[in-house]
Amino acid sequence: MKFESLLIHGGIDGDASTGAVNVPIYQTSTFKKGKFDADNTYEYSRSGNPTRAALEKLIAELEEGYAGFAFASGMAATTAVLSQFKTGDKILISNNIYGGTFRVLDKYFNNFGINYSVFNSSNIEELKNNIDDSVKAIFIETPTNPLMGITDIEEVAKIAKKNNLITIVDNTFMTxxxxxxxxxxxxxxxxxxxxxxxxxxxxxAGLVIVNNNELAEKIGFIQNSTGGVLSPFDSFLLIRGIKTLALRMDRHNSNANIIANLLKDRKEVEKVYYPGFEDHPGYKIQSKQAKGYGGIISFLLKEGYDYKKFLENLELITFGESLGGVESLICHPATMTHAAIPSEMRQEIGITDNLIRLSVGVENVDDITEDLIKALEI
Ligand SMILES: Cc1ncc(COP(=O)(O)O)c(C=O)c1O
Incomplete structure (x- = not known):
């Protein structure tokens, strides 16, 4: 089945017992045991629930992995993955990663002696130089959030394999x-x-997909033991959302391309970070490893330009946290998504106060354009 069809019919397609075209919401905490010695698939919904299982099977197929796991948030998913490590282990993380991922390592896992070290993930040599005996995994995001740096996944994975390390990729931006x-x-x-x-x-919601049985057993054990599972209702909603992923991503891609070019030519804008520009340093790698450039654009407003007023003046584009929705969303990383990163480190990597991150929605691109121009010109 082709990917677009798999989005709709993959995993568990509908409900075999009734013919319903959608997987039902199994809103139950527990399941009848029946026979004393019965070895039933479902016993208790933290350990397994049919709606969640349908989503987990679907995402494993979509990512071409061995098994999938659904969690109550992206951070619960990241926390479960990092929970496989032990005191003294070190994780190498990209210097430009979602603020919450940085925070959970910096302020939570360090309590258990699990360390991290930061490297520039667009520079493979720097990665090699950071590997020592305590390093157990490499954690990357590509494109990076919010500066849209590109990392060569194949190269990172090759180095990881050579050194017996696990490669973890946050694929939120690309899908x-x-x-x-x-x-x-x-x-x-x-x-x-x-x-x-x-x-x-x-x-x-959060999802984890692993590529082998050993990792599946580990993550499955952590999911059941720590219990941050996704509810049946949210599993249903996520399955529903996934059905239209291809249609939405095509529009996100094309709208973002138009908006990136518009911003590039504006006098109020200093720089646009968008991997779909041919002069972006990661353009070649992005074009090789992905089928598009995504819907996220970050840009620097000119020094002295009133970025607060610009954000407040937008009407169609929602000024708020998050990204990837059908609606255009805009945020100020330094005080919002990346506030958990110490100010000095933020400045060093370029998350300055005049940096704006825009998640271009699937509205008519003319309306997004009009809103941006109006807000920029006020
Ligand atoms: C790239 C990336 N990874 C992980 C997360 C965390 O996900 P959640 O907010 O669902 O916990 C976010 C949230 O913004 C994100 O942007």
Missing amino acids: PYLQKPITLGADIVIHSGTKYLGGHSDLI
């Missing part, structure tokens, strides 16, 4: 429609399902 890290050698893929996969800004 499996545009990029499939496991096919490029990654071991674990993480998603904030809250974003493009859900697509409608109406749920919080």
Whole structure:
């Protein structure tokens, strides 16, 4: 089955017992045991629930992985993945990663002696130089959030394999429609399902996909033991969102391309970070490893330009957290999504106060254009 059809018919297609075209919401905490010695598939919904199982099977197929796991948020998914490590282990993370991922390592896992070290993920030599005996995994996001740096997944995975390390890729920005890290050698893929996969800004969810049985057993054990599972209702919503992923991503891609070019030519804008520009340093790698450039654009407003007023003046584009919804969303990374990163480090990597991140929605692009121009010109 082709990917677009798999989005609609993959995993568990409908309900065999009634013929319903959608997987039902199994809103139950527990399941009847019946026979004393019965070995039933479902016993208790933390351990397994049929609606969640349908979603988990679907995402594993979409990412071409071995097994999938659904969590109550992207951060619950990341936390579950990082929970496989032990005191003394070190994780190498990209210097430009979602603020919450940085925070959970910096302020939570460090309590258990799990360390991290930061490297520039667009520079493979820097990665090699950071590997020592304590390093157990490499955690990347590509494109990076919010500066849209590109990392060569295949190269990272090759280095990881050589050194017996696990490659973890947060694929939230791209989705499996545009990029499939496991096919490029990654071991674990993480998603904030809250974003493009859900697509409608109406749920919080996280997903983990692994490429082998050993990792599946580990993550399955952690999921059941720590219990941050996705509810049956939210599993249903996420399955529903995924059905239209291809249609939405095509529009996100084309709208973002038009908006990136518009911003590039504006006198109020200093610089646009968009991997679809041929002069973007990661353009070649992005074109090789992904089927598109995605719907996220970051841009620097000119020094002295009133970025607060610009954000407040937008009418169609929602000024708020998050990304990947059908509606255009805009945020100020330094005080919002990346506030957990120490100010000095933010400045160093370029998350300055005049940096804006725009998640281009699927509205008519003329309306998005008009809103941006009006707000920029006020
Ligand atoms: C790239 C990325 N990964 C992970 C997360 C965390 O996901 P959630 O908010 O669903 O916990 C986010 C949230 O913004 C994100 O942008």
